[in-house]
Amino acid sequence: MIYRIVHRTTYKYKNPVSLGNHVACLKPRLLQHQQLTQTELRIHPLPATETERVDYFGNLLCFFTVQEPHKQLVVEARSEVIMQDNTSPWPQQSPPWEMAAQSLPNDLSTEGLKAYQFGFESPRIRVRPEFADYALQSFTPGRPMTDALLDLTARIHKDFRFDSKVTTVRTTTEEVFRKRRGVCQDFAHLQIACLRSLNLAARYVSGYLRTYPPPGKPRLIGADASHAWVSAYCPGVGWLDVDPTNNLVPSNGHVTLAWGRDYSDVSPLRGLILGGGAHTLKVAVDMEPLNSD
The missing domain is CATH 3.10.620.30 (C8orf32 fold)
Known part of the structure; x- marks a missing residue:
């Protein structure tokens, strides 16, 4: 099974944010039964810096900084994942x-x-x-x-x-x-x-x-x-x-x-901002199968 996944997060702030440092955990892991064929992170406003690393648990993280004053932040993760049939069936026996x-x-x-x-x-x-x-x-x-x-x-x-x-x-x-x-x-x-x-x-x-x-x-x-x-x-x-x-x-x-x-x-998205005041958050996720069962 092949899935196209779009995860869109939108923050709207009452006042302008002058600086934002964020961490996104939005890229699927590479596993024996799960292959990542395509991944992209779209951020608006465009970040001044953007780096990737693997955390202690093996998760893929993206660190980015937005230095442009903004009243809205949109982070959209797009991934295409191939899921194999799980070849490890539930074990019939196990210790107490x-x-x-x-x-x-x-x-x-x-x-x-x-x-x-x-x-x-x-x-x-x-x-x-x-x-x-x-x-x-x-x-x-x-x-x-x-x-x-x-x-x-x-x-x-x-x-x-x-x-x-x-x-x-x-x-x-x-x-x-x-x-x-x-x-x-x-x-x-x-x-x-x-x-x-x-x-x-x-x-x-x-x-x-x-x-x-x-x-x-x-x-x-x-x-x-x-x-x-x-x-x-x-x-x-x-x-x-x-x-x-x-x-x-x-x-x-x-x-x-x-x-x-x-x-x-x-957590999918976390960070620290300077300014902003009150804010609203909207998250939309679409998991679309690209082939039939």
Whole structure:
């Protein structure tokens, strides 16, 4: 499957911005099942400087500075991605989850050492007894890690309602847990908090999810949205991706943009500005399939 993805972010400021330093995390990762054939970042006003680098987690970042006074900033990322059928099926067997948790600190393999850092608290995710208690309803004694992970994913999908009006990017996981409502970012943070509270390693994955219009309705350009899901580490098996928002295992309909400890590591666009005052933000995403299934 080939997708053309256009992610357009527009900031409108009440007063002129005299200087803006920004970081964009908008280029999909290169993975075994995901190839990036084309990528372009269009910025207006044109930046005075623009550089690229790979961050600690292997994500592709663009740093740019806008020195021209402006009351509007538009950042448009255009990518073309080839998604192969996921050749790694969900494993039929895995060790008990307790073994996975106990072995992680002693796993000196390259993958194990990389995974270990995702077992700790991060800026937006705390380890809490209430998260452990909720997770233990799925992670029962001796249960295989893969089975428990799928069960927790299904329970979050069932117990929490998708509601884009009750949370913001600053809403804490504890508040989401109390309200039982949120969006994909919140559900990903919650599931990671549950896993880390059991001493398991889990990372936050940002990207895009292919959506389908209602029967008989045309596909609306720009009506898609960015998405977030979870990747949990199981020693001897590897990373296992799950999508608690939709209760499914990601496939070639999920395009991976970046991953980190939580949203703060992979926010699409962040930075510092001088001036501007109040502002409005508009985001439009279009994920267009270029070939048929």
